[in-house]
Amino acid sequence: MNYIKLIRPINLLMIILTMYLFRLCFITATPYKVFFVEPVLSNIEFFLLTIATVFIAAGGYVINDIFDSDIDLINKKDKTIIGNEISEDEAYNFYKVLCLVGIICTIVLAFLTKNFRLSLFPVLIMVILNFYAHTFKKQLIVGNFIVSLCTAFVILLIALFESGGESMVNTNEATIRGGIFAAAIVYGSFAFFTTFLREIIKDMEDIIGDEQYDCKTIPIVFGIKKTKIISIFIGILLLLFLGSIAFFLPQLKMKTAALVLVFTIMVPLVSLCIFIGIAKSKKQFHMLSNATKMIMLLGVLTMLYFMNGMGPYVFVQYVNFLKKLF
Numbered sequence: 552m553n554y555i556k557l558i559r560p561i562n563l564l565m566i567i568l569t570m571y572l573f574r575l576c577f578i579t580a581t582p583y584k585v586f587f588v589e590p591v592l593s594n595i596e597f598f599l600l601t602i603a604t605v606f607i608a609a610g611g612y613v614i615n616d617i618f619d620s621d622i623d624l625i626n627k628k629d630k631t632i633i634g635n636e637i638s639e640d641e642a643y644n645f646y647k648v649l650c651l652v653g654i655i656c657t658i659v660l661a662f663l664t665k666n667f668r669l670s671l672f673p674v675l676i677m678v679i680l681n682f683y684a685h686t687f688k689k690q691l692i693v694g695n696f697i698v699s700l701c702t703a704f705v706i707l708l709i710a711l712f713e714s715g716g717e718s719m720v721n722t723n724e725a726t727i728r729g730g731i732f733a734a735a736i737v738y739g740s741f742a743f744f745t746t747f748l749r750e751i752i753k754d755m756e757d758i759i760g761d762e763q764y765d766c767k768t769i770p771i772v773f774g775i776k777k778t779k780i781i782s783i784f785i786g787i788l789l790l791l792f793l794g795s796i797a798f799f800l801p802q803l804k805m806k807t808a809a810l811v812l813v814f815t816i817m818v819p820l821v822s823l824c825i826f827i828g829i830a831k832s833k834k835q836f837h838m839l840s841n842a843t844k845m846i847m848l849l850g851v852l853t854m855l856y857f858m859n860g861m862g863p864y865v866f867v868q869y870v871n872f873l874k875k876l877f
Contacts, residue, residue: 558609580860603656610649611680710735730863756836
């Protein structure tokens with residue numbers, strides 16, 4: 552049970568949900584069937600990509616906890632596993648097993664797809680997460696940026712595979728693959744900004760322990776008040792981004808989708824920004840961190856709206872809308 556807690560099972564389930572929903576709603580949906588376009592990744596290849604991503608992410612959580620064990624004894628003493636329930640050596644061995652499974656999956660995927668560069672990206676992320684745990688996490692902004700980028704890459708990597716077909720058979724296929732990539736950019740951007748916001752909130756929650764171990768997080772360098780302003784600014788950027796989508800959707804006679812976006816994501820995000828401004832205690836910041844995760848989940852679930860196969864078309868039109876706007 553302690554080993555399961557160590558790998559953050561809820562977060563891993565979130566990764567699986569995100570990857571399979573994106574495949575279901577944007578890749579194997581109606582347009583592919585209508586225009587006889589085959590997904591680049593087969594079911595088994597996509598499964599291998601998902602397993603590799605999940606195991607490498609799990610390894611990232613473990614190595615992070617190993618290097619953070621001393622800080623965690625201050626920030627969350629009752630929830631610290633390494634050093635209390637599991638020894639550091641046992642945690643290292645568990646980390647090695649997780650990484651080994653991830654590497655094996657990526658190697659098999661590389662030989663099946665013949666796309667060695669993309670297939671081995673999860674291994675590159677594994678190396679980055681290792682550096683993050685013992686170096687980047689303590690650096691100003693760098694750690695937050697890396698975690699956010701890795702989160703966004705969960706979706707972007709799928710789109711990179713799908714846009715890497717051997718040839719474009721016709722205009723329809725080019726449009727579909729372009730729409731998939733556009734959708735990945737939109738959802739990847741959402742993942743990046745929400746993760747970045749959550750990382751900053753977590754830094755405010757953990758400021759006491761981080762300060763004692765010479766971490767250079769945003770709250771430590773700039774103070775809580777300025778960090779709140781930065782957090783709210785990121786929230787506003789995200790709201791503007793989502794607002795552009797909500798403004799665009801009615802032009803495709805998708806008013807219901809626009810309303811769903813406004814009331815299920817944008818309104819909670821506005822509330823989150825307000826509560827960031829008034830939060831003071833560690834407990835309050837912890838609640839805000841969980842609230843941000845819920846907003847991330849709601850964002851992922853909006854993919855279900857595109858199960859009818861209109862997703863690629865919608866996001867191609869959204870890109871055209873942005874081009875005209877700017």
